[in-house]
Amino acid sequence: MHPEKDVKCYAVVGNPNCGKTTLFNALTGLRQKVGNYPGVTVEKKSGQFIGQHGEKIELLDLPGSYSLNSHAPDECVTRDVLLGLRSDTPRPDRILCVIDASHLERNLYFITQVLELGLPTIIALNMIDLAKAQGIAIDVLKLSEELDVPVIACQANHRETLLSLKLALSRAEITRSSWAQKLPSPWMRAIDGVSAIWAHAGEKTSQRDPLVRMKSLLLLASPDAEIESLSKEMKAGSALGIALAQRSMLDRELPLWREALVSARYDRITELCQAAQGKSSIAGDAMTHHLDEILTHPFWGWFGFLGIMGLMFISIFVVAAYPMSWIETTFGFLGNCVREIMPQGDLRDLISDGIIAGIGGVVTFLPQILVLFFFIGLLEDTGYMARAAFLMDRVMSKVGLHGKSFIPLLSSYACAIPGIMATRTIENAKDRLVTILVAPLMSCSARLPVYALMIAALFPKGTVSIWIQGAIMMGLYLFGTVTALGFAWLFKKTILHGETPVFLMELPPYRIPALKHVLLQMIQRARIFLKRAGTVILGISVILWFLVSFPKNPSSHVRNSNTSPQVAITSVKSDKATQLEYSYAGHFGHWIEPVIAPLGFDWKIGIGLVAAQAAREVFISTLAIIYHVESDEENPSSLSTTLIHETHPDGTLVYTPLTCLSILVFFVLSMQCISTLAVVRRETNSLRWPLFQFFYMTGAAYLASLLVYQGGKLFGLM
Amino acid sequence: MNISLSELQPNEEAVVLELPKEEQIANRLREMGLLPGTTIIFVRRAPLGDPIEIRLRGYSLSLRQNEAASILVKRTQA
Numbered sequence: 033m034h035p036e037k038d039v040k041c042y043a044v045v046g047n048p049n050c051g052k053t054t055l056f057n058a059l060t061g062l063r064q065k066v067g068n069y070p071g072v073t074v075e076k077k078s079g080q081f082i083g084q085h086g087e088k089i090e091l092l093d094l095p096g097s098y099s100l101n102s103h104a105p106d107e108c109v110t111r112d113v114l115l116g117l118r119s120d121t122p123r124p125d126r127i128l129c130v131i132d133a134s135h136l137e138r139n140l141y142f143i144t145q146v147l148e149l150g151l152p153t154i155i156a157l158n159m160i161d162l163a164k165a166q167g168i169a170i171d172v173l174k175l176s177e178e179l180d181v182p183v184i185a186c187q188a189n190h191r192e193t194l195l196s197l198k199l200a201l202s203r204a205e206i207t208r209s210s211w212a213q214k215l216p217s218p219w220m221r222a223i224d225g226v227s228a229i230w231a232h233a234g235e236k237t238s239q240r241d242p243l244v245r246m247k248s249l250l251l252l253a254s255p256d257a258e259i260e261s262l263s264k265e266m267k268a269g270s271a272l273g274i275a276l277a278q279r280s281m282l283d284r285e286l287p288l289w290r291e292a293l294v295s296a297r298y299d300r301i302t303e304l305c306q307a308a309q310g311k312s313s314i315a316g317d318a319m320t321h322h323l324d325e326i327l328t329h330p331f332w333g334w335f336g337f338l339g340i341m342g343l344m345f346i347s348i349f350v351v352a353a354y355p356m357s358w359i360e361t362t363f364g365f366l367g368n369c370v371r372e373i374m375p376q377g378d379l380r381d382l383i384s385d386g387i388i389a390g391i392g393g394v395v396t397f398l399p400q401i402l403v404l405f406f407f408i409g410l411l412e413d414t415g416y417m418a419r420a421a422f423l424m425d426r427v428m429s430k431v432g433l434h435g436k437s438f439i440p441l442l443s444s445y446a447c448a449i450p451g452i453m454a455t456r457t458i459e460n461a462k463d464r465l466v467t468i469l470v471a472p473l474m475s476c477s478a479r480l481p482v483y484a485l486m487i488a489a490l491f492p493k494g495t496v497s498i499w500i501q502g503a504i505m506m507g508l509y510l511f512g513t514v515t516a517l518g519f520a521w522l523f524k525k526t527i528l529h530g531e532t533p534v535f536l537m538e539l540p541p542y543r544i545p546a547l548k549h550v551l552l553q554m555i556q557r558a559r560i561f562l563k564r565a566g567t568v569i570l571g572i573s574v575i576l577w578f579l580v581s582f583p584k585n586p587s588s589h590v591r592n593s594n595t596s597p598q599v600a601i602t603s604v605k606s607d608k609a610t611q612l613e614y615s616y617a618g619h620f621g622h623w624i625e626p627v628i629a630p631l632g633f634d635w636k637i638g639i640g641l642v643a644a645q646a647a648r649e650v651f652i653s654t655l656a657i658i659y660h661v662e663s664d665e666e667n668p669s670s671l672s673t674t675l676i677h678e679t680h681p682d683g684t685l686v687y688t689p690l691t692c693l694s695i696l697v698f699f700v701l702s703m704q705c706i707s708t709l710a711v712v713r714r715e716t717n718s719l720r721w722p723l724f725q726f727f728y729m730t731g732a733a734y735l736a737s738l739l740v741y742q743g744g745k746l747f748g749l750m
Numbered sequence: 751m752n753i754s755l756s757e758l759q760p761n762e763e764a765v766v767l768e769l770p771k772e773e774q775i776a777n778r779l780r781e782m783g784l785l786p787g788t789t790i791i792f793v794r795r796a797p798l799g800d801p802i803e804i805r806l807r808g809y810s811l812s813l814r815q816n817e818a819a820s821i822l823v824k825r826t827q828a
Binding site: 098099101102135136137138141253255257258290291294295298314315316324328329330331334418422423425426427429435534535536537539540541 | 763769773774775776777778779780781782783785786787789790791793794796797798799800801803805806807808809810811812813814817
């Protein structure tokens with residue numbers, strides 16, 4: 033966090049939906065680092081910008097929060113960083129509070145809590161334009177006076193207002209707010225009582241220290257069931273015991289003490305709002321109201337929902353197809369160049385068949401990831417994501433989940449990893465676990481190339497329209513989704529049964545998305561994906577190349593007696609097939625063939641499946657290596673063409689429609705992603721759950737594929 | 751007349767009288783600004799009948815029938 037001593041470091045805080053991240057992106061652009069807070073899967077985002085005097089200024093974007101006294105994992109991170117209780121993140125020296133000007137009252141609840149921490153603070157009164165459009169006129173000076181800190185009116189898409197914000201952030205000295213919440217006297221005494229313990233325990237802290245007082249307040253106010261989520265330091269020594277004793281004192285002297293704490297703050301905020309913006313109306317943005325009349329309408333709402341989701345899938349399928357074919361051609365060309373330039377040998381093969389083919393197979397579906405995250409970004413930025421949860425909550429509650437689980441599950445369409453990371457907004461631990469367990473059943477973008485390839489093999493070029501292919505694709509997504517919900521229901525009924533917790537969700541007003549922000553997030557996701565592709569998947573590609581290339585077949589031109597005569601009819605292809613059969617991978621493929629033969633898979637598909645256990649997309653690059661698609665001079669990019677013509681030793685086709693279908697079903701259901709398992713392990717902090725997830729999903733995949741293939745054969749399909 | 755929040759009809763305005771007994775739920779509702787004395791407007795039910803949307807303190811909040819049923823309110827005007 034502090035690369036240089038004099039670098040000013042601001043923690044950026046605010047309510048969810050206040051435009052905090054958009055503002056953060058507008059200030060820092062691409063100078064961002066995205067990582068994780070150790071121990072929890074809450075994303076840690078930090079960035080830099082150059083201040084007014086040419087100095088670096090650091091910003092740490094903390095998770096959006098409604099209150100310091102809340103207990104969702106991401107809100108706990110915000111609370112603990114602000115209180116200086118996270119060992120991995122030093123307590124920030126300054127705070128930038130972001131307020132949505134059109135929701136002043138609700139935003140101020142959290143912001144005044146933050147002000148009480150007594151750190152130098154600047155307030156960015158964001159979305160001032162939207163507030164104006166709604167007829168909310170805020171007296172910025174008055175607000176600044178009342179809160180006793182600088183308040184800068186701004187909007188993330190407006191350069192001049194951003195400039196004045198940067199100017200404010202560059203100030204050498206910033207005042208600390210004198211805001212302190214007055215509470216009924218029993219409350220004050222209780223806080224005194226708990227604070228005294230810390231004041232004695234710490235060397236330099238005094239009982240008046242605002243930080244100590246806030247810690248005491250939070251310890252006292254935390255509901256019994258949630259005390260567990262407080263950091264250990266807060267409960268250390270006799271603090272917790274004293275707090276419990278003070279609580280019983282409060283019970284006696286101020287029976288409604290919990291309510292008094294919150295209402296005292298809201299009362300003061302209401303007064304403040306009246307002074308700064310006049311009497312506010314309870315009704316909100318008229319445009320949002322009209323839009324919701326349609327988008328949450330009993331009939332048109334579903335129409336819109338299906339339309340939006342449908343558009344998303346068609347775009348992924350149709351729009352992303354163009355850049356994908358360019359990338360494929362480029363990598364095919366690169367591989368050929370290497371083959372021509374370099375002298376023949378293992379090194380040449382490693383580069384052209386291992387590395388280039390491996391990277392190519394991964395980068396090809398970057399366009400799909402970009403399109404999907406573009407849509408997810410749009411849905412989040414426009415505010416529709418919350419409506420989707422609002423529409424779907426009833427369905428989710430039927431399987432015992434939360435409308436909020438819908439968003440992680442929807443994100444899992446792109447990749448289960450961000451989806452699982454998004455489960456942090458689910459407060460209930462069991463619901464969160466169930467969502468994590470079923471999230472990888474949602475068809476992620478790594479399955480997309482497999483789907484696309486198998487659909488292409490299912491329908492050789494030109495036999496059916498792209499719309500029918502799109503419909504089949506959507507059917508696969510639907511199959512995965514229904515299965516995910518089914519398993520969620522099963523888990524909630526059996527191993528993880530428990531009450532469905534309180535569902536509270538803000539429905540933010542509709543907003544025109546900031547394109548720059550959406551694009552920036554899309555690029556960030558792509559970067560994260562490529563990093564993973566560059567390391568894990570490339571590594572696997574090289575290992576695989578080794579497994580299929582070694583040991584070398586000593587007599588590659590002499591007919592192997594094990595090979596049936598049909599295989600080695602003529603051509604170079606037979607050499608490669610022989611080599612493959614001779615290799616480690618071939619041995620392994622043969623070894624598992626009896627297990628997968630009932631699913632309609634041969635040993636080559638077996639190799640692909642084994643390789644895909646590391647990451648689904650590896651299936652494609654493995655098949656590319658197995659079938660030496662790059663060496664096919666006429667059509668270097670079309671793997672599906674090769675597959676269609678692939679035959680068994682007895683001359684029958686390998687990729688019959690039934691086998692393709694069986695492969696598709698297997699990929700919809702099975703758990704084939706080490707990165708996801710690693711995230712689940714970290715998220716659940718156990719080995720048990722990722723193992724359970726691996727076995728239940730792979731087991732279900734095996735059974736379903738078996739059913740499809742054997743059932744299909746029974747009905748005379750092939 | 752005191753009724754539960756879930757019995758309100760769209761566009762009806764009411765004042766909150768009492769929060770649910772369970773401390774965790776009540777705490778969360780309070781933190782979101784739903785306190786005894788707060789004026790709310792019932793906006794709509796979701797297409798499937800649950801959850802519901804209300805407005806308070808200038809923003810929209812959705813909550814389930816279940817919780818809404820244990821929040822006591824009083825209609826202010828029709």
